[in-house]
Amino acid sequence: MGAAIAVRGVTRTFTLGARSVVALEAVNLEIPAGTLVSLLGPSGCGKSTLLRLFAGLDKPDGGSILIDGGDPNELRASHRIGVAFQDSSLLPWRSVWSNICLPLELAGRTAERADIQGLIDMVGLSGFENALPAQLSGGMRQRVAIARALVATPSVLLLDEPFGALDEVVRLHLHLELQRIRAARPVTTLLVTHTVSEAVFLSDQVVVMASRPGRAVRTIAVDLPYPRTPATLRSARFHELCDLCSEVLFSHASGMAASTGVQE
Amino acid sequence: MSSLRQGGRAELLWAVNFVAILLLWQCVGFATGLPGPIAVVHRLKVDGPELYWNAGLSTLRCALPGWVGASAVAAVCAMVATVWPVLAPGIFQLGVMSYCLPSLAIGPVLMIVLDGDGPRIVLAALASFFTMLVGTMTGLRACPPFQTMLVTAFGGTSWQALFKVRLRAAVPSWFAALRISAPASLLGAMIGEFLGAEHGLGVLLINAQQSLDLSRTLTVTLTSAAFAGVLYGVVGIAGHMCTRWARDMPLNLARESEALRVGWANTAQRTEAALLAAGRVIAAVMVALGAWWLALRLSGVTPYVGRSPLDVLHYLTDRTDGAARIGEIVRELGTTLLDMAAGLTGGIGAGLGLAVLSQIWPPLHRLLAGPVFIMQAMPLVATTPLLILLFGRGEAIVVIVGAIVTFFPIFVSVSQSFALTPRSALDLIAANGGGRLAALRKVQVPAALPSLFAALRITVPLSMTGALIAEWLATGRGTGYMLLNAVSMSDYDGLWARVAVTTTVSMVLYGLIGWIELAVGRALTAGRA
Numbered sequence: 001m002g003a004a005i006a007v008r009g010v011t012r013t014f015t016l017g018a019r020s021v022v023a024l025e026a027v028n029l030e031i032p033a034g035t036l037v038s039l040l041g042p043s044g045c046g047k048s049t050l051l052r053l054f055a056g057l058d059k060p061d062g063g064s065i066l067i068d069g070g071d072p073n074e075l076r077a078s079h080r081i082g083v084a085f086q087d088s089s090l091l092p093w094r095s096v097w098s099n100i101c102l103p104l105e106l107a108g109r110t111a112e113r114a115d116i117q118g119l120i121d122m123v124g125l126s127g128f129e130n131a132l133p134a135q136l137s138g139g140m141r142q143r144v145a146i147a148r149a150l151v152a153t154p155s156v157l158l159l160d161e162p163f164g165a166l167d168e169v170v171r172l173h174l175h176l177e178l179q180r181i182r183a184a185r186p187v188t189t190l191l192v193t194h195t196v197s198e199a200v201f202l203s204d205q206v207v208v209m210a211s212r213p214g215r216a217v218r219t220i221a222v223d224l225p226y227p228r229t230p231a232t233l234r235s236a237r238f239h240e241l242c243d244l245c246s247e248v249l250f251s252h253a254s255g256m257a258a259s260t261g262v263q264e
Numbered sequence: 265m266s267s268l269r270q271g272g273r274a275e276l277l278w279a280v281n282f283v284a285i286l287l288l289w290q291c292v293g294f295a296t297g298l299p300g301p302i303a304v305v306h307r308l309k310v311d312g313p314e315l316y317w318n319a320g321l322s323t324l325r326c327a328l329p330g331w332v333g334a335s336a337v338a339a340v341c342a343m344v345a346t347v348w349p350v351l352a353p354g355i356f357q358l359g360v361m362s363y364c365l366p367s368l369a370i371g372p373v374l375m376i377v378l379d380g381d382g383p384r385i386v387l388a389a390l391a392s393f394f395t396m397l398v399g400t401m402t403g404l405r406a407c408p409p410f411q412t413m414l415v416t417a418f419g420g421t422s423w424q425a426l427f428k429v430r431l432r433a434a435v436p437s438w439f440a441a442l443r444i445s446a447p448a449s450l451l452g453a454m455i456g457e458f459l460g461a462e463h464g465l466g467v468l469l470i471n472a473q474q475s476l477d478l479s480r481t482l483t484v485t486l487t488s489a490a491f492a493g494v495l496y497g498v499v500g501i502a503g504h505m506c507t508r509w510a511r512d513m514p515l516n517l518a519r520e521s522e523a524l525r526v527g528w529a530n531t532a533q534r535t536e537a538a539l540l541a542a543g544r545v546i547a548a549v550m551v552a553l554g555a556w557w558l559a560l561r562l563s564g565v566t567p568y569v570g571r572s573p574l575d576v577l578h579y580l581t582d583r584t585d586g587a588a589r590i591g592e593i594v595r596e597l598g599t600t601l602l603d604m605a606a607g608l609t610g611g612i613g614a615g616l617g618l619a620v621l622s623q624i625w626p627p628l629h630r631l632l633a634g635p636v637f638i639m640q641a642m643p644l645v646a647t648t649p650l651l652i653l654l655f656g657r658g659e660a661i662v663v664i665v666g667a668i669v670t671f672f673p674i675f676v677s678v679s680q681s682f683a684l685t686p687r688s689a690l691d692l693i694a695a696n697g698g699g700r701l702a703a704l705r706k707v708q709v710p711a712a713l714p715s716l717f718a719a720l721r722i723t724v725p726l727s728m729t730g731a732l733i734a735e736w737l738a739t740g741r742g743t744g745y746m747l748l749n750a751v752s753m754s755d756y757d758g759l760w761a762r763v764a765v766t767t768t769v770s771m772v773l774y775g776l777i778g779w780i781e782l783a784v785g786r787a788l789t790a791g792r793a
Contacts, residue, residue, distance in 0.1 A: 091428075
């Protein structure tokens, strides 16, 4: 399970009226199968644009993205991509169960009751199968979104700031859940985030990005042992890696390095 | 469940409100000798309820097919506009045109062209089409972009996005439109009945008014309100049952139609937008003239009554009488417009004033909630005959009708806008030592101006219809009277000319207020953009 992703010299430019904005410039990445890679950067660094390219929702102007040697759009059309967005994007008229079934419906596959129930149990929502999104808390909605992203057993999981709107406690809880789920199903995962600690805690690699033009400035390997626990958050190595990410992040933020310096 | 408790309290408040209105009305009745609730009940018993029930059913027989037909056509139009956005502005423009056709002006023409229940069904359809179009279009655009993006990312097709997301997301707004267009369709049918029919509430109402039978006029008016209210309520409950997942969101016709319009205006550069707008106006005129000509051709009406745009042009540019005819039409129109202006001013003043007062003194807001809610479910223009009996046949009646028709939408829109003021903006004023009045003056009233103009824009065609009816039935002057006079004098050129003029004026006013609304909105957000 899981696919390897190769990004070679990917460029994407948008035209707004007479201006053209370079959202991504010559991005190169190698993502091994089954790993979790974070795209970490400030707003406007093109991380969501990159995610859209991975999802086959958009095409690069230059360069190539190959997922297991194929085009992302083919992967999308064959229903092998799972996505979850920041605002959970659950369909409000569907129950938890029926929201999770959506990708299977789109693929024209029948949902095995036991599989769906297993997934619901795995994300800790047993008993809420018939609840509507409006009846759930923010954290519960995100769990549904993650379950939905996984239901069609995708080769690639794309998470666009899925924990962005949650409070610290719920967020850590979901981080641990995601880790547990991925231990059971090692799917290649791309996580877009602007939180340094989240990126370090969850990833095998952190890709630090910078804006204007959007580009990947450095890839940092995270060598923290698994399973990562709340104790990991207090380890010296965790803080070293966080500091390193922050340093790279801030040194590329124009005008920021001089005024704020590197966070300790 | 605190929401349940609150729901119970709200219902109690409604009941108290309702009883209070009845009591107040009875007291007014005792004091002035006008019929109160007791007189209405008595009248119902004397005449026999069947009289009103059967009249209501006759009206429904015309209103329902018109309403359902208009909803179906609007749904198709909205889907076409969603799938081919190029066509959207044109379709929307046609909707505006249908909305600006004064029912009383187009009614006599329809009576000439169609027979049987035809004219009343078409009037009912015209009265509900624009609301349904706006509601369905808004609904189809309601889903956030990430919901359709999600379907695409999971490998779905754009058809799957339409059926699984867009159509489902459109349901609440569609029901909201259905609900507010229900009373409108009833009104359309009733105006058709004013103009001549054998049965129906409109017939009963006009006969009672012309025989100066106040208690029956009142009873028929209330019957029409009850029929409209039941229709409104049934659709509301059905909608609620189908859309439990959504928050109950009333459709604000003024705001949504503006949102649809601005949505297209922003897609182009400024000069391009101006050119597009000019092109659209020319296209609209061409389409209107084409529809006029085509309708005459298809209906096969004799050229003697069915006058074409060219005939009207000849009528107005005739060497000997042309100038005199134009002068006459302009004079009549001047009377109508002046009366309308007075009515609109009164309605705006009262609507804005009471909205401001109920901010300063909140109990007033709760007090007005009941009557305002009832009025939303009521075919307001149909109260014109009753108002004539209450306020006399003097010039003032046109002003009063205009003011009443304008008051409710303005009050509702401005109050909604006040309620939407961000807490932080009010806190900011308070933290700087400003009082309630300062908050209103500095923040709330300026922020409410766009919705005020939006409500006004939506009301103008209705108040035009109201004014025409009042002139026809009461004052005996102005365009409304001359329209029907032209029918009885068999002056068909004069009739068609006046239909064209009133529709054009109504559309120009609609466009003009829309333009002011846009300019005010721009001025308010200039700093932000």
